[in-house]
Amino acid sequence: MTLMCCARIDRSIIGLLNSTDDIMEDSTVAGDWILDQIADAVIFADRLGTIVRWNRSAVALFGYAGAEAMGQSLDLIIPPRLRDAHWRSFEKAVTAGATRLNGRATLTRATHKDGRQLYVEMTFALVLDPHGGVCGSVAVARNVTAGVESEKSAALRRDVDSLSFGAALVRLKSRSNPHADSANEGYR
Structure with a gap:
């Protein structure tokens, strides 16, 4: 049995x-x-920049459900101040049949559905048909906001620490100079 x-x-x-x-x-x-x-957001847009493919990770990263994103312009996730530069590069790549970055990752900004500004690391590629014609562009994106903000905070702390150290040196130098004018102390 x-x-x-x-x-x-x-x-x-x-x-x-x-x-x-x-x-x-x-x-x-x-x-x-x-x-x-796949863990990274995958976005495919046609030659006009209309979103045709939007995976689950794109939903998680940008906050838009697939039904909300599909059929929309890529402007949906591009911050307004970056749109002109984006579209110039997009049109140039589609016309030339090659991207400027050649698959190298780049750090850029994106906008979440709730309005938050994100730092995203993205790679771009053109999708070609069997005859070499451009069908559209695919982007693979990863949220790196926490890491970038952490690096910025650390850099700011280093700057503050170096300023504090510099101010301490100025005070120390002023104390060692018996002729220091108290009105100008700290500016020497």
Whole structure:
């Protein structure tokens, strides 16, 4: 009886594995699964900059549900002060068939649905059809806001510490000078 139960379980597991193998052979389904489950935000926009693909991590990063983002302009997540520069670069890349960064990551700003400004590290690539024509652009984004803000705070603390050290040196120098004018103390 126990052997029979295990045989049934084994057959059901094998059936599940076979069906998964069949599904994975369909590259479209596998690609959908991968894009939906990857930890980084993936955004695909057509040649006009209209969002066509928006994965689960894009939802988490930018706050817009897929239904809210799909069909919208990339302006949805681009801060207003960066839009002109973005569109100039976007149009130049689509026309030239190449991006300026060649796949290198860049740090930029983005806007969350709730209005917060984010620091995001992004890579960009053009998506080409089989004949080399540009279909659109894909961006992969990661939230690095906490790290950037932490670095900025540390730099500010270093600046304050160096200013404090400098002020202490000025005071020390003034004390060692018996002819220091008290009205100008601290400015020497």
